[in-house]
Amino acid sequence: AQSVTQPDIHITVSEGASLELRCNYSYGATPYLFWYVQSPGQGLQLLLKYFSGDTLVQGIKGFEAEFKRSQSSFNLRKPSVHWSDAAEYFCAVGDQAGTALIFGKGTTLSVSS
Amino acid sequence: DVKVTQSSRYLVKRTGEKVFLECVQDMDHENMFWYRQDPGLGLRLIYFSYDVKMKEKGDIPEGYSVSREKKERFSLILESASTNQTSMYLCASKAGTRSGYTFGSGTRLTVV
Numbered sequence: 001a002q003s004v005t006q007p008d009i010h011i012t013v014s015e016g017a018s019l020e021l022r023c024n025y026s027y028g029a030t031p032y033l034f035w036y037v038q039s040p041g042q043g044l045q046l047l048l049k050y051f052s053g054d055t056l057v058q059g060i061k062g063f064e065a066e067f068k069r070s071q072s073s074f075n076l077r078k079p080s081v082h083w084s085d086a087a088e089y090f091c092a093v094g095d096q097a098g099t100a101l102i103f104g105k106g107t108t109l110s111v112s113s
Numbered sequence: 114d115v116k117v118t119q120s121s122r123y124l125v126k127r128t129g130e131k132v133f134l135e136c137v138q139d140m141d142h143e144n145m146f147w148y149r150q151d152p153g154l155g156l157r158l159i160y161f162s163y164d165v166k167m168k169e170k171g172d173i174p175e176g177y178s179v180s181r182e183k184k185e186r187f188s189l190i191l192e193s194a195s196t197n198q199t200s201m202y203l204c205a206s207k208a209g210t211r212s213g214y215t216f217g218s219g220t221r222l223t224v225v
Contacts, residue, residue: 009153034213043117043203043216044156051211090155096210100146100171105155 002027004093006104013081014112021076021107023091033074034092034101035065044090050074061085086111116140119204119217126224132191134220136204145187146214147171147179150201162187194224 005024013019025031032051036044048059055067065076074091088108092101120135138145144163148156148171158171160179168179176198180188187206191198201221205214 032211036213036216041219041221043218044205044214045216046213049213094210100158100161101214103148103156105153 002093002102004091004102004104006089006091006107008107009105010108010110012110012112015083016080019076019078019081019085019109021089021091021109023074023076023104024072025074025091025093026072027093027095027102029095032094032096033065033067034094035059035063035074035076036090036092036103037061038088038090038106040087047076047089081109081111083111083113085109117204117206117215117217119202119220121220122218124220124222126191126194126222128195128224130191130194130224132194132222132224134189134191134202134204134222136187136189136206136217137185138187138206138215139185140206140208140215141184142206142208142215143184144207144209145181146205146207147177147187147189148203148205149173150203150219156203159189191222194222196224198222199224 003026034049035047038044050057050067088106090106091104094101117138146161147159162168162181178190204217
């Protein structure tokens with residue numbers, strides 16, 4: 001079955017430290033991969049997306065993600081976290097047919113000072 | 114920027130009421146989606162639509178219906194609201210297969 005797993009429910013990172021949020025997917029077709037961020041009480045905002053080509057993808061707000069087909073992973077990274085990055089992060093997978101995205105259950109990021 | 118507008122941020126309805134959640138997008142997107150979001154469960158797809166008057170069931174369509182009479186508007190209908198439909202409802206639209214979603218701000222529905 002198609003699925004997205006975000007193994008970490010909650011992560012706390014010190015401000016200025018690096019961040020990596022994990023995402024693993026199970027998908028039969030060639031995947032399109034996305035990361036979204038949700039601030040409290042808000043809708044989701046697209047951070048970055050991967051369709052093909054360079055496996056390292058740059059997004060907004062200084063985020064990047066790396067697609068590793070052999071590991072079925074699409075981990076999100078940021079070299080230096082800011083307090084404003086505290087939010088919930090969702091990984092999602094889709095395909096070339098344009099079917100509806102499948103979302104992971106999310107990882108909540110807290111940033112400590 | 115594409116804008117997806119959900120008509121209400123907060124709603125409180127009584128059990129058994131018929132509830133309409135409205136979603137409007139302003140960029141002529143063909144594809145529109147309704148998800149519900151619950152703590153620990155992430156986003157679950159209720160219904161989606163690829164074109165006017167077309168609809169497809171998602172993973173949890175029971176208790177819901179949808180309407181898409183115009184391209185820009187996609188309505189979610191709770192035929193007879195129940196307390197287990199208390200949730201955050203998110204509408205999204207996208208242009209094509211290589212597009213990410215644009216989400217609305219969400220409607221937090223409480224059924225009492």
